[in-house]
Amino acid sequence: MRVPLPPLPLIGVALACLWNASAQEPLPHPAKSEWLADYESLKAELERSYSHLAWFGSPESGVDIPALELKTRSAIQKANSVEEAKAAIVSFVSGFRDGHLEASELQGASIADPAVPSPPSDATTACAAYGYEARTSVQFSLPFESLPGFTLLTDGLSAAFRSGTIESGRQRIAIIRIPRFRALEYPAICREVWATLNRSGRTPDRSAIGRAIDQAWLETLGARLRSLRDKKPLAVLVDIGGNGGGNDLGDWAVRAFTEKPIRSAPLLLSASSVAVPYFNEQIHILQAAAKSGNISPATQKALEQAINAFQERTRLATSRACSMTWVWTERRPWGTSDCTRLIESGYTSGHMDYAEPGSFEPPAARALYWASIADPVRGAWQGPTFVITDSGTGSAAEGYAALMRDSGIARTIGMRTWGDGCGFMAAGTPFVLPHLHLSIKIPDCVRLRRDNSDEVAGVAPDIEIAPLPGESPGARASRLLARVRKELVR
Numbered sequence: 001m002r003v004p005l006p007p008l009p010l011i012g013v014a015l016a017c018l019w020n021a022s023a024q025e026p027l028p029h030p031a032k033s034e035w036l037a038d039y040e041s042l043k044a045e046l047e048r049s050y051s052h053l054a055w056f057g058s059p060e061s062g063v064d065i066p067a068l069e070l071k072t073r074s075a076i077q078k079a080n081s082v083e084e085a086k087a088a089i090v091s092f093v094s095g096f097r098d099g100h101l102e103a104s105e106l107q108g109a110s111i112a113d114p115a116v117p118s119p120p121s122d123a124t125t126a127c128a129a130y131g132y133e134a135r136t137s138v139q140f141s142l143p144f145e146s147l148p149g150f151t152l153l154t155d156g157l158s159a160a161f162r163s164g165t166i167e168s169g170r171q172r173i174a175i176i177r178i179p180r181f182r183a184l185e186y187p188a189i190c191r192e193v194w195a196t197l198n199r200s201g202r203t204p205d206r207s208a209i210g211r212a213i214d215q216a217w218l219e220t221l222g223a224r225l226r227s228l229r230d231k232k233p234l235a236v237l238v239d240i241g242g243n244g245g246g247n248d249l250g251d252w253a254v255r256a257f258t259e260k261p262i263r264s265a266p267l268l269l270s271a272s273s274v275a276v277p278y279f280n281e282q283i284h285i286l287q288a289a290a291k292s293g294n295i296s297p298a299t300q301k302a303l304e305q306a307i308n309a310f311q312e313r314t315r316l317a318t319s320r321a322c323s324m325t326w327v328w329t330e331r332r333p334w335g336t337s338d339c340t341r342l343i344e345s346g347y348t349s350g351h352m353d354y355a356e357p358g359s360f361e362p363p364a365a366r367a368l369y370w371a372s373i374a375d376p377v378r379g380a381w382q383g384p385t386f387v388i389t390d391s392g393t394g395s396a397a398e399g400y401a402a403l404m405r406d407s408g409i410a411r412t413i414g415m416r417t418w419g420d421g422c423g424f425m426a427a428g429t430p431f432v433l434p435h436l437h438l439s440i441k442i443p444d445c446v447r448l449r450r451d452n453s454d455e456v457a458g459v460a461p462d463i464e465i466a467p468l469p470g471e472s473p474g475a476r477a478s479r480l481l482a483r484v485r486k487e488l489v490r
Helices: 008-024 032-049 065-078 082-094 123-129 187-199 206-229 249-257 273-290 297-318 362-368 370-377 396-406 473-488
Strands: 102-105 150-154 163-168 171-177 235-239 266-270 342-347 385-389 411-414 438-441 445-447
Touching (some): 032 065, 032 438, 065 082, 163 206, 273 362, 385 473
Parallel strands (some): 385 411
């Protein structure tokens, strides 16, 4: 029996319904399973090697990782293009609020810098060729120079570290700017090192300058502080606003502001193979120092203990580890979890957090306690100190601010820091998502504050001087100085 066809208007209605349904519920993107696979592989890599994962898995961090995980998974499942899936991953990474945890488009192989055939014959050319350049503003982060009573002593360009004094009545306050804890951004110091090497008859090539410039950086800072001390100020303001960090100079520089023993922050590394290159490097340095000769039995024993400690850390990094999958489903208070995937790895000053000057012979002192490089500038300034921070203060600059504050050397004033904390102790390779072609930089270390919190949380100021509505930078600089003066007369 033949079934009659419905009238044409009914067919049109049915087709329209099908069209609307398909428009409201698009077919799944064929690559969606690959995007989800990338997401799962990223989570697995974070569990394996991300040093701050346990901190962000705690309520203290202020980040709700289980909620972030659900939001990201939902966004990928709803994504209908590669761009939308990438955006979901990038949002997931930025949700940790860690400036060192970065997602970026995968780039092609970089072209190596052309080799310099021979060292340039003058300091300016050599330092420019070797990459020494003031990339961060050498000006103060607030316009103190514009205020009445200010005298500029060094400009930060022709001579490193902008400095000056500002007077009000009989009160004199000194200000020094540290734009970055990275010697590569100090061409003036590079030129001085080049000239010193050249006068001594040594070849001032890139490696020779690199070996000498950290010491020269510290000596220049010490000289600048002694010069300010001669002006007899009531206090020194150390301006690290906008200082994005650098390297170990952030830890070492603290010694220039006191003669008291300074104990560096405890250092933790990820319990995975990413930590092994760092541990192996320390073992190599310590073994070389042990073979250098002319060291006392006490120094030899200290070196052997340090070597054994790093060998044990290497073993722990490569042994079977616990599972960190708990971070995606629950939040555990910091310090209570039986699984953090972190290894105690000495201190930000090396194997030792402190060594009295002269405790070890020079070859071994630097291997055991890196901050011994700052012994010649200890106590260049010993009076009241305030450290100016803002939301652009990060990484090694946060380490400096935290150690200055936690050691009782200085009070921090300004705004909360960026929240980078410790980034990288080993030169690892970024993790690559094979389908979405995103490159993820994953931090491998943790610096602990005196209260045992992770420095990645940022450093809150002791005295907050945040911008007021409609307030000019000059007015805020004046308000900050007024608060410092008030603190000094208490």
